[in-house]
Amino acid sequence: MxxxxxxxxxxxxxxxxxxxxxxxxxxxxxxxxxxxxxxxxxxxxxxxxxxxxxxxxxxxxxxxxxxxxxxxxxxxxxxxxxxxxxxxxxxxxxxxxxxxxxxxxxxxLPPPHFAWDEVPLTYPMDTARLPLAWGPLEHPMALSVGNPHLVFFVDDERTIELTSLGPSIEHDPAFPERINVNVASVRDGDIHLRTWERGSGLTLACGTGACATAVAAIAQKKTNSPVKVHMRGGVLTVTWAPGDPIRMRGxxxxxxxxxxxxxxxx
Structure with missing residues (x-):
């Protein structure tokens, strides 16, 4: 049919x-x-x-x-x-x-969750700065924006080999439901982002990845809300304040x- x-x-x-x-x-x-x-x-x-x-x-x-x-x-x-x-x-x-x-x-989107068992992680850890590392990527923030994300802030997101690091992080035993991997840089107040999506790999853009990364950047005072998130496919504008829903426009x-x-x- x-x-x-x-x-x-x-x-x-x-x-x-x-x-x-x-x-x-x-x-x-x-x-x-x-x-x-x-x-x-x-x-x-x-x-x-x-x-x-x-x-x-x-x-x-x-x-x-x-x-x-x-x-x-x-x-x-x-x-x-x-x-x-x-x-x-x-x-x-x-x-x-x-x-x-x-x-x-x-x-x-609903407000983000930061508790280890809401992301979820396999065992309790400080989600603001996980005591974990994969090659050059270390101490990410973990959070859920309806699905689980890690956010790494680096000097230049373009230099990270996500095609090799992404699968190993996605399937790490620390993440019982697998996880989305975001690598970002903050330049002139804007976020520049690449995302390895669980089950899909590298994509031209990731909406929840943009939201998770914006939340992490705002929470860590790396930028202010609203913030533009630049990805290979284009730009999203994300607005968020602690305790509020996450608004994403594009x-x-x-x-x-x-x-x-x-x-x-x-």
Missing amino acids: TRQFHKMHGLGNDFVVIDAREQPVTMTPALAKALADRHLGIGCDQLILLEPSTTADVKMRIWNHDGGEVESCGNASRCVVALTGAKSLETGGGKVEGGTFGAEVEVS TATHVFTGEIDLAAFA
Whole structure:
């Protein structure tokens, strides 16, 4: 049976979005992985399934490129708001509020969590400065913005070999649900960021990575809110104060609409 899908991206972080609110879809890790394959499927960083919600306008479920289901995705949230006009999204990482502002979309994520068991970590550690190191990367901040992140501040994020360090950090036993790895520099008050996303690898942009890194930079007084976060795919503006939700604003692009036979990939 053919189903309509939408190809979208937020700053190059790309998604396949399937609306299953009226006609349900049984999504499995194997099917999500097959659809995300850039050679044999449609191709995307994450697959997004929209379902009915009793607590928000839309329920959004997210599968990474490797087929693993995850809790939250900031860039996908902005794309779903742009596509559906929804003002609220139910996600595994909490309720997300959203709205459009001209050519940009802003979403508001729940306040970040810093407790070791909320990130989560395997055992208690100081999440503001983990006593861990991987090569040149050491003492990151760990936090959750609906999904788990590490943030490393370095002199120049471009010099870090994330393609080799990213997988080893993502799968370290210290992180029972794996973890997203952010390497950032602060220059002239702006953040310059590269992210290794768990289950997807290096991406052109990461919305929750931008949020986590902005929170870490503001908490450590390396910059002020609001702050611009520069990634390979473009720029997001993040606003946050302790105890408040995290607001993230940027573009969301609809690339094309197509149809696909899901049974052929099952």
